[in-house]
Amino acid sequence: MTLFEHYSEIIPDFSHFQEFLQKPFPSHIRINSLKTEPDETAGFIRSRGDNLERSLKGNNTLYSMKGLTSPGNLIEYFLGYIHPQALTSCLASIALSPEKGSFVLDMCAAPGGKTSHLAQLMNNTGLIIANELYHNRHIPMGHTLARLGIMNTVLTAYQAQEFPLRQKFDYVLADVPCSGEGRFRRINEGSSYREPYERERLTTLQKKIILRGFDLLKGDGRMVYATCTYSPEENEAVVNYLLQNRDAVLLPLKTGFDHDPGLISWRDDRYEKQLENCARFYPHRIDSVGFFMASIGRRS
Amino acid sequence: MAEEAERNRILTYLEHRFGISRELFDDYLLLSRKDSWYMMRKSCGEIQLSHLKPSKVGLKAFHKVGNFIKPTTRMIQIYGPAATRAKLEIDESQLSALLSGGDIPFETDIEKGYVILTLKGNRVMGLGLLINGRVRSQLPRKEVREAMLDPEAIR
Numbered sequence: 001m002t003l004f005e006h007y008s009e010i011i012p013d014f015s016h017f018q019e020f021l022q023k024p025f026p027s028h029i030r031i032n033s034l035k036t037e038p039d040e041t042a043g044f045i046r047s048r049g050d051n052l053e054r055s056l057k058g059n060n061t062l063y064s065m066k067g068l069t070s071p072g073n074l075i076e077y078f079l080g081y082i083h084p085q086a087l088t089s090c091l092a093s094i095a096l097s098p099e100k101g102s103f104v105l106d107m108c109a110a111p112g113g114k115t116s117h118l119a120q121l122m123n124n125t126g127l128i129i130a131n132e133l134y135h136n137r138h139i140p141m142g143h144t145l146a147r148l149g150i151m152n153t154v155l156t157a158y159q160a161q162e163f164p165l166r167q168k169f170d171y172v173l174a175d176v177p178c179s180g181e182g183r184f185r186r187i188n189e190g191s192s193y194r195e196p197y198e199r200e201r202l203t204t205l206q207k208k209i210i211l212r213g214f215d216l217l218k219g220d221g222r223m224v225y226a227t228c229t230y231s232p233e234e235n236e237a238v239v240n241y242l243l244q245n246r247d248a249v250l251l252p253l254k255t256g257f258d259h260d261p262g263l264i265s266w267r268d269d270r271y272e273k274q275l276e277n278c279a280r281f282y283p284h285r286i287d288s289v290g291f292f293m294a295s296i297g298r299r300s
Numbered sequence: 301m302a303e304e305a306e307r308n309r310i311l312t313y314l315e316h317r318f319g320i321s322r323e324l325f326d327d328y329l330l331l332s333r334k335d336s337w338y339m340m341r342k343s344c345g346e347i348q349l350s351h352l353k354p355s356k357v358g359l360k361a362f363h364k365v366g367n368f369i370k371p372t373t374r375m376i377q378i379y380g381p382a383a384t385r386a387k388l389e390i391d392e393s394q395l396s397a398l399l400s401g402g403d404i405p406f407e408t409d410i411e412k413g414y415v416i417l418t419l420k421g422n423r424v425m426g427l428g429l430l431i432n433g434r435v436r437s438q439l440p441r442k443e444v445r446e447a448m449l450d451p452e453a454i455r
Contacts, residue, residue, distance in 0.1 A: 035378065044420075075448040079423060080377060101343055125343055135355065142356050146374045147443075151328070152341045154349065155356040166351045 020284035027068040036081040080147040085113045088291035093117035102170040107160040110137035112144040119150045128153045161208035174213040178227035182290025223296040232266035235292040240271040247299040250277040319384030335364035373426035380424030398437035
């Protein structure tokens with residue numbers, strides 16, 4: 001059976017998508033403007049003969065770096081000038097774009113790439129609560145945040161779906177645990193995709209997290225729900241569940257990259273028309289991890 | 301929160317040793333925990349967080365080594381570019397010697413103690429310890445590697 005064949009009707013240009021799954025992931029880096037001047041660091045890297053290309057026109061912090069296999073061996077990594085991060089992962093923080101001085105919750109924060117990107121976009125101002133249930137992930141996350149010079153972040157370890165409600169946030173990022181289909185590439189004969197154990201349990205958790213994230217928003221606050229899977233059950237169905245249970249509205253997404261709209265139906269399920277405001281990013285369109293995002297506000 | 305006297309002692313040390321102006325820290329809180337101090341943007345303190353149980357707050361900026369207060373590598377990487385004293389520029393061969401565990405001779409009139417090591421201009425690597433005209437690495441060995449000096453090793 002062809003890989004992900006059950007998505008052949010929803011993934012555009014499906015044969016091209018299949019071809020792309022055979023290719024290794026490209027290396028993307030984000031230049032950390034909190035510790036360095038991006039153009040200067042890009043110049044340093046290029047001066048060594050490395051092939052650095054801007055990923056997004058007009059953005060001097062996101063780059064693809066062809067042929068790079070060990071970004072951790074770059075001296076710029078130790079200096080905290082760069083962070084290796086999938087391009088689509090960077091887009092979640094860009095879609096949220098928190099204002100400087102704002103109060104932000106990252107509900108499922110490990111390994112810290114998006115948290116640090118949010119801090120960068122906020123120029124280390126305001127406050128980010130980086131929540132991660134598993135304490136063993138706090139140590140590497142703490143190292144990443146320290147390396148990148150993040151000084152506006154507090155780490156907590158609550159279950160995301162039970163995060164205390166007392167304080168409301170200007171922005172919430174819910175990059176939830178998911179089946180990770182978008183992370184799969186068949187780079188050798190041995191690699192094969194495994195269906196997640198108990199997908200139903202996963203979607204139940206995702207629905208609880210999205211409701212809690214929305215309940216933690218201030219009146220004019222905004223939330224981004226994100227996954228790295230193609231699965232409509234974990235994407236549109238979860239967002240649709242929020243629309244059915246809260247006064248939520250889906251906002252148009254602006255990332256600077258082309259994306260495909262969210263689905264309004266899948267098999268026997270029908271979703272609200274506004275689900276088209278969601279964004280689906282496919283590897284053959286953006287050459288990165290498959291990703292899904294929804295930008296959510298409160299209905300006025 | 302670090303007491304005012306403690307904060308003053310730390311910032312005076314930075315100013316005297318490295319020439320890093322204390323005004324740079326006006327917007328930051330200094331929080332003490334055990335033998336370490338953490339830096340956090342002041343704007344963070346205006347938000348009520350007493351209902352949360354944090355496991356880590358801000359950036360670990362200083363820790364006690366004997367009777368000394370030592371800035372962390374990550375803290376000095378951020379504020380080192382603003383230093384006007386006790387700063388030594390090293391080249392890649394000197395860095396390589398430091399990373400392999402040795403110390404390097406340095407002719408300087410800087411008093412003994414911690415020095416800021418820069419590579420190629422103002423790229424602050426971290427701290428070294430200057431004693432009797434020789435510099436010993438204080439860089440975190442697990443994080444900074446020989447491979448960083450080999451252009452082929454990164455590909």
